[in-house]
Amino acid sequence: MDLNEEKIVDQAESAPSRNKLALTRGKLIRAVLDLPTAWRRTFLVTWDSLSWVIALLAFVLIRYDLSLTNVQWFWTLLYIGLAIAIQVIGGFALQIYLGRSRIGSFAEATWIGALTMLIALTLGPIFSAVTQNFPHGVGLVVPPFALIWMAGGRWLFRVATSTRHQASSDAVPVLIYGAGSTGHQVALLVDKDDAPHYEIRGLIDDDVTKRFLRINGHRMLGTGDDLVEVARATDVRKVILAISKAPAHLIQHIHDECHANGLELVIVPPVSEMIGGRVSLAALREFNVQDLLGRRPIHTDLSSIAGYVTGKTVLVTGAGGSIGSELANQVHKLGPSKLILLDRDESALHAVQLRLYGVGLLDTDDMVLCSIRDHEALKAVFEHHRPDVVFHAAALKHLPMLEQYPAEGWKTNVWGTANVLCCARQAGVTNFVNISTDKAADASSVLGRSKRIAERLTAWYAKRYDLAYLSVRFGNVLGSRGSVLHTFRAQIDRGGPVTVTHPDVTRYFMTIPEACELVLQAGAIGNPGDVMVLDMGEPVRIVDVAERLIAESGKSIEVHFTGLREGEKLDEVLFSEGEAGDKSAHPLINSVQVDPLDPATLPREKPRREDVYGLLGQDEARQLTAVADTDLEALVS
Known part of the structure; x- marks a missing residue:
């Protein structure tokens, strides 16, 4: 019998007597507590x-x-x-x-x-x-x-x-993986729970210096390499991963070990999901694919962000969308003097007001129903509120739809952005952050090219008027409306098949809160005209995401490959050819320069096919003839 086995057996044999002593002592002190x-x-x-x-x-x-x-x-x-x-x-x-x-x-x-x-x-x-x-x-x-x-x-x-409560007869035996601060919190919560649903059999940690550590009487039984052996010896069915900042590769390894040996993995959520950084038993959840795609710790300088947001009037366009609503949420916490939320979707505005303020009456002037395509209506909004800071998140983003309807992409992503920039400059906006996408790098689609033009328009206003106007470019965000996770889960719920365009297609992923936190940071450290590019980590194969979601569901579902769609890339990039990202003051943010584009050079009235080809790069531009006449003088005045 080796040392680990002796420890495990010793703990198992001494557990009943310890529990009886703890119970007796607990009864004595409960009389005082009551x-x-x-x-x-x-x-x-x-x-x-x-x-x-x-x-x-x-x-x-x-x-x-x-x-x-x-x-x-x-x-x-x-x-x-x-x-x-x-x-x-x-x-x-x-x-x-x-x-x-x-x-x-x-x-x-x-x-x-x-x-x-x-x-x-x-x-x-x-x-x-x-x-x-x-x-x-x-x-x-x-x-x-x-x-x-x-x-x-x-x-x-x-x-x-500090005596731990007696576990109920149906309590699930568990091992706690991680003996740091989070592991301490989990162990104490379980022991102090009036009706514990877990029975802690021991702890494991990869730090060998903790081999003699005890947390509330629970012993260290080994390292991560001993996980399966210890689990079998202590007859546990679940493993609680109590490392709130666990890297994706560690979570992947532990999950694979547990899955291969019939163990269930329970995850302590990342710090961003916990109130005040404190663990609660209710927050423990089963492992899911987002734990592999969005667990990087994001460090931001709140003082620099607060410097241009706190006490200011802030306007967010597209405030009802996934990115816009999270930006609004994070800006709201920084204490602006007024937060104006603008969207063309009244239901989305209702949802974001309910989320931020707990009411959904939509009867205040900070909830603005307006389309960024409507220059006159937008101008009235800016003249009324006179914002200091603008986060421009309004856009059309679904690539295949814009391939079918390029005129819509043009009207929102190009003319809409030009409208917002023009109104912002005329109203005296000092800070402007345009939300862009990685598809603007080496753009091959209507979405990518229209967002690339938006970056160039933003750079023109920054250079022309020496204003802190910049763009932020990042990839896919987890959990946004229409994202791949929602699509795959809906297909799984229907019984499949799950459709993936290509077996080798990869994408960058980041959670919405992570992306928005870095957007706010980029707005604080960027220079006028910069395109700030967020470090998205390593690209992930989409088919791996699909297969992991299928495995989570426990269903037998096929994956069908449909082929890349028009304008879609096999691998997205964050930088165009010739763009060399320069380091910024933040380790996860780089900056690049784009050529400014004068709004006056955009096609006047109904764009000609050759104009659109030069800007959007589309052979099929027939639908652009439906674009309404626009007063360009208003955009460059």
């Missing part, structure tokens, strides 16, 4: 008062063998009486006995220590100065002795109340 608050408060006051008396008697017995004179006893008892009075009065004044801090916590210990020190530094010198019959050692030694007794009582209380 007492009314007033009684518990009385216990604390009484214990602290007794601590002074015990400390005095112990010192006088050791130092003077209880042989003080009557006069010395008088001054000594007077000293202790005043010390207790100050202790009790001060304790209530500082709310120590009113539940200011948890009993036995560091915060409570600090307040108790400060109060005891105050008593020692005041009463001792006063008594020594008033009479020669006061033993000086009492003033020096008794206060720290009393503090030790106070702390000792609280320590015993914490030890008793």
Whole structure:
């Protein structure tokens, strides 16, 4: 039997006796915990008062063998009486006995220590100065002795109340993978749960220096390499991965190990999904494909972001969309003086208002129903609100649809962006962030070319008027409307097949909150006219995503390959040929330059086929003849 097996067997054999002891001890302390608050408060006051008396008697017995004179006893008892009075009065004044801090916590210990020190530094010198019959050692030694007794009582209380609850008969045996801060939180939550659904059999961690670590009595049973062996020896069915910042490759490896050996993997969500960075048992969830695609830690400088958002009037176009609504959510948390949400979809505006404010009345002027194609209506909005900052997220984004209807892509992504830029400049907007896409790099589609033109228009306004106008380019975001994850899940729910364009097609992925956080950061560090390119990590094969979602569903579903669509690339790129990304102040953001495009050079009135070909690169542009006449002078005035 090797060392790990001995530890596992030892833990299994000692578990029943430990549980009985814990149960008995738990019953004893529960009687105290269930007492009314007033009684518990009385216990604390009484214990602290007794601590002074015990400390005095112990010192006088050791130092003077209880042989003080009557006069010395008088001054000594007077000293202790005043010390207790100050202790009790001060304790209530500082709310120590009113539940200011948890009993036995560091915060409570600090307040108790400060109060005891105050008593020692005041009463001792006063008594020594008033009479020669006061033993000086009492003033020096008794206060720290009393503090030790106070702390000792609280320590015993914490030890008793830290007893974990008895797991129910149907509790699932689990191993906790990860013994860091998150692992500690999970273990304590499980142990303190009134009706634990999990029974912790042990912990494992890849850090070998933690091999002797115990968390609330739970032992370390090995490293990640021992996962399967330990799981079999302790008869567990689930593994809780308690590493909130676990990299994708580690999650992938652990999931594969668990899946191959009939174990279920439960995930602690990333910090961005937790309230205040704190774990809750309700937040634990089964492993899903998003854990492999969006778990990178994103570090942002909130002070630099707040510098151009906090206290300012901010307008978000396309605020009802996936990116726009998350941008609105993150901007709202930064405290703008006013947040204007603009969209052409009234239902989307209703949803985002409900999300941000908990109401959906749509009766305030910060909810703006307007199309960015309508220059006059847009101009009125900008003149009324006079925003300082604009995040332009409104766009048409579905590549195959725009291949069929290029005129719509032109009217929204090109003319719409030109309208927003023009109105922003005329209204005195100081910061403008245009949301772009990786399809604008080496553009081969209507979507990519129209967004590329939007980048160039933004650069022109930045250079022409020396304004902090820039674009941010990134790839696919997880969970957005119409994203590949939604499509695949819908196909799986219908029983398949799941359709993928090509077995080798790859895409970049990032979660919506991650992307928006970096968009805000890019807006703070970018220079006028820059195109800020977000580091999207490694590209992912779409067929791998499809197969993993199918595996999660537990269904037998086929994958059908349909072939690349018109204008679609096998592999997306973040930089066009000839673009060399320059490092920025943020490690996950690069910058490139694009040639500015004067709005006056855009086709006037109904665009000619050759004009559109030169800008959009489309052979089929017949539908563009439907584009309405537009007053270009308004766009460049």
